[in-house]
Amino acid sequence: MRKLIVFNxxxxxxxxxxxxxDMSWAHKHDAEWNSFVKGNASGEGTLLFGRKTYELMVSYWxxxxxxxxDPVVAAGMNRLPKVVFSRTLDTATWxxxxxxxxxxxxxxxxxxxxxxxxxxxxxxxxxxxxxxQESLIDEFQIALNPIVLGTGKTLxxxxxxxxxxxxxxxxxxxxxxxxxxxxxxx
Numbered sequence: 178m179r180k181l182i183v184f185n186x187x188x189x190x191x192x193x194x195x196x197x198x199d200m201s202w203a204h205k206h207d208a209e210w211n212s213f214v215k216g217n218a219s220g221e222g223t224l225l226f227g228r229k230t231y232e233l234m235v236s237y238w239x240x241x242x243x244x245x246x247d248p249v250v251a252a253g254m255n256r257l258p259k260v261v262f263s264r265t266l267d268t269a270t271w272x273x274x275x276x277x278x279x280x281x282x283x284x285x286x287x288x289x290x291x292x293x294x295x296x297x298x299x300x301x302x303x304x305x306x307x308x309x310q311e312s313l314i315d316e317f318q319i320a321l322n323p324i325v326l327g328t329g330k331t332l333x334x335x336x337x338x339x340x341x342x343x344x345x346x347x348x349x350x351x352x353x354x355x356x357x358x359x360x361x362x363x
Contacts, residue, residue: 179289181225181296181313183305185332186320186354192329193302198229200300202324207352215249221257222295223288228263230300235271260288262304282311289313306335316360317342323353 186203187193194200226234237243238254259274262281269276277284285308288296298305298314308314319332333340346358 179291179293179296180315181285181289181298181308182222182316182318183298183314184318184320185298185300185302185305186322187332188322188324188326188329190325190327191331192326193332193334195326195329198330202326203320203322205322205352205354207350210350210352210354213348213350213356215247220253220295222297223293224254224257224259225285225296225298225301225304226259226261227301227304228261228266231259231261231263231266231269231271231274233300235274239271260284281307282313285311285313302330302332302334306333309333309340310336310338312361314361316345316358319357319359321355321357 185193186200188202195202234254238251243251243254255272257273259269259271260277261269261274262277262284264278266276266278281304285296298308305314341362342359343362344357345360346356348356350356
């Protein structure tokens with residue numbers, strides 16, 4: 178069975194985006210963090226996105242600017258297979274992207290049961306909360322950023338029941354980020 182991993186950044190006060198949906202606060206660049214991100218991006222797998230995150234990603238990663246600024250990550254983002262879940266998109270034009278309009282949980286259950294590499298959600302808070310409620314996420318990778326926004330949207334917005342998680346790994350970075358890896362507690 179394929180594993181489903183979430184990788185997201187959150188603020189010290191628990192927000193995934195600011196009140197306007199912006200995540201630019203999460204892009205604190207230094208050599209150590211960039212090396213870690215490149216290592217994560219060099220793996221294999223299928224990327225899963227909701228519509229909003231897909232639109233942000235496709236507006237940047239296939240561009241010459243992305244290839245100039247971050248060629249390793251851009252190459253991976255453009256090469257990997259991608260799935261976008263949307264009720265409103267009619268097409269998905271980014272290379273290697275499949276559009277899924279049906280039942281999110283059913284589609285992910287089917288993908289997890291098929292052979293293949295890991296499934297990875299980047300961004301896409303509404304998908305994270307929906308799939309977490311369905312117990313379909315195997316690992317949560319959270320980059321805790323040392324910033325307080327005061328308002329915004331939480332990564333688990335809409336979750337109706339408690340999610341019990343156990344910490345499996347952590348790492349502190351010079352830029353103040355703390356990487357936390359959790360798995361559902363049995």
